Amino acid sequence: MKKIINDVENVEQEMIEGLVKSRSRKLEKLEAGNIVVRKERKQGKVALVSGGGSGHEPAHGGYVGRGMLDAAVAGPVFTSPTPDMVYEGIKAVATDAGVLCIVKNYTGDVMNFEMAVDMAKDDDIKADYVVVNDDVAVEDSSFTTGRRGVAGTILVHKIAGARAEEGGTLEEVKAVAEKVIANVRTMGMAIKPCTVPAAGKPGFELPEDEMEIGIGIHGEPGTHREKLQKANEIAKQLLDKILADIDYSGKEVAVIVNGMGATPLMELYIVNNFVQDYLKEKNVRVYDTMVGNYMTSIEMAGFSLTLLRLDDELKRLYDAPADTAAIHR
Template identity: 80%
Template sequence: MKKIVNDVNNVEEEMIQGLVKSAPKKLRKLDYGTIVVRADKKEDKVALVSGGGSGHEPAHAGYVGTGMLDCAVAGTVFTSPTPDQVLEGIKAVATDKGVLCVVKNYTGDVMNFEMAIEMAADEDIKADYVVVNDDVAVRDSLYTTGRRGVAGTIFVHKIAGAKAKQGAELPEVKAVAEKVIANVRSMGMAIEPCTVPAAGKPGFELADDEMEIGIGIHGEPGTHREKMRPANEIAKMLVDQILADLDYKGHEVVVLINGMGGTPLMELYIVNNFVQDYLKEQGISVYDTMVGNYMTSIEMAGFSITLLRLDDEMKALYDAPADTLAWKK
């Protein structure tokens, strides 16, 4: 294993410090844990907190900033942050309007965020949460009961963040976050696994002519393995499963072609070339498209496709200004 690190036991701390130092006017790190907050604390509006294991960069700290998250809490690689860490993040950004936590559907994340919210209530902090479960690949996995939360989480950050910025009350911000969750679906694949620094070996193995379909974002294998196919056939397989799960016809959608960390943009654009034409054939209008690394799995080679079905409210909130390291609009 070759990694450009100093000490596998200090990867997360050094990574978060480096991230904050890249934008010191916008971000700061709390003294406790690997927690990133906005440098200018938001007042009199609902605060948004998200997080999860490290290894998904730019998620989640890359989405802390104006119009999106107020705080991102990072655990160790592919491991949920502890309830104490989440609580510190909530306390750092809490306002009189309350806090909404955006949690991906993994057992550890849900349990630890729930505990942190209960602890916050003991300190008279009003907090609530939503659980993102956009992955259509599996109903249950080693990590979850129900569907996993993957790249569609980014749209929850964006749209709920814009609603909070407008001054909406906590139940209204939660409602629009849940609307995004109800209208977003994703599915991914990989041609090469990733290696967790502390583990020192890949999470699974693939032959040169194999691909893994339905992977998650923690280096876990997918639903099945098969021989490599051309990019268009792979993309069609993923899109078909998404369209079979939710009726997008007659709607405008945002398309996210998300790299898993080790995939060249060249290949992501080839995938997008097919996806755009195929959706048009299906009577689905593309409102906007995002191509790049938005929620990764360290250096895994592969990609995921996410489709967000829009209504007028979500479209306006999606278009609202935002300024973060990983999303500028």
């Protein structure tokens, strides 16, 4: 294992402290654990709390700030934070307007956040949660835990965050979060696996000429493996799966071309070059595109594509101001 770290045990804490120090006027870390919170919080505003395992940087601490999250709780690498930690985050930012947790659909995350929301309710905090499940690689059937929550989660942070900032009630913020979830789809792939620091070796092995299709964001294998193809063919395969899932034809969309951590921007732009042309060909109108590392899997090489179907409300909230480490509007 070759990594620029100090001690394996301190990876998460040093990462969170480094993030907070990079925006020390706007962010702080709670004493209780690896929890990033906004320094300035509005009373009467619904507070947004997200989090999950570490290793997805800039998610989720990089999305804490005006117009997006109020708190992000970081667990160990690829491991959900525990209920007591999530609860500390909820408690620190809770207002009378309530708290909405944004959870990615992974068994561990859902269980731990559910327990934390129960703890908050026991202490008379108005708390609720939404579960993001944008990954079309896996079938949403009774034979799986349901679709995973991946890069589309960022758009839930952005849009629900904007709705909370403009004064929406807990019910309204939750409703718009659910609307994003209903309209956002993602699919990803990898050409190189990643190594969890504490494990010391890659989560799977991939021969030089093969790629893994349908990966999640935890270094886990995808749905299948095939021979590596050209960028355009890979992007087409991912887009076709997304476009087949819900009807985007004639609609306006926001696009994320998301790097998994070790993908050069050069390659992401090459992918985007095709994505834009192909969407036009499919009569999908691109409103805006984000290209970069938004939801990563440590140093995995690969990318995911996300499409969010927009309406006027979602467009307004997508464009609303945001001031976070990873997204500025």
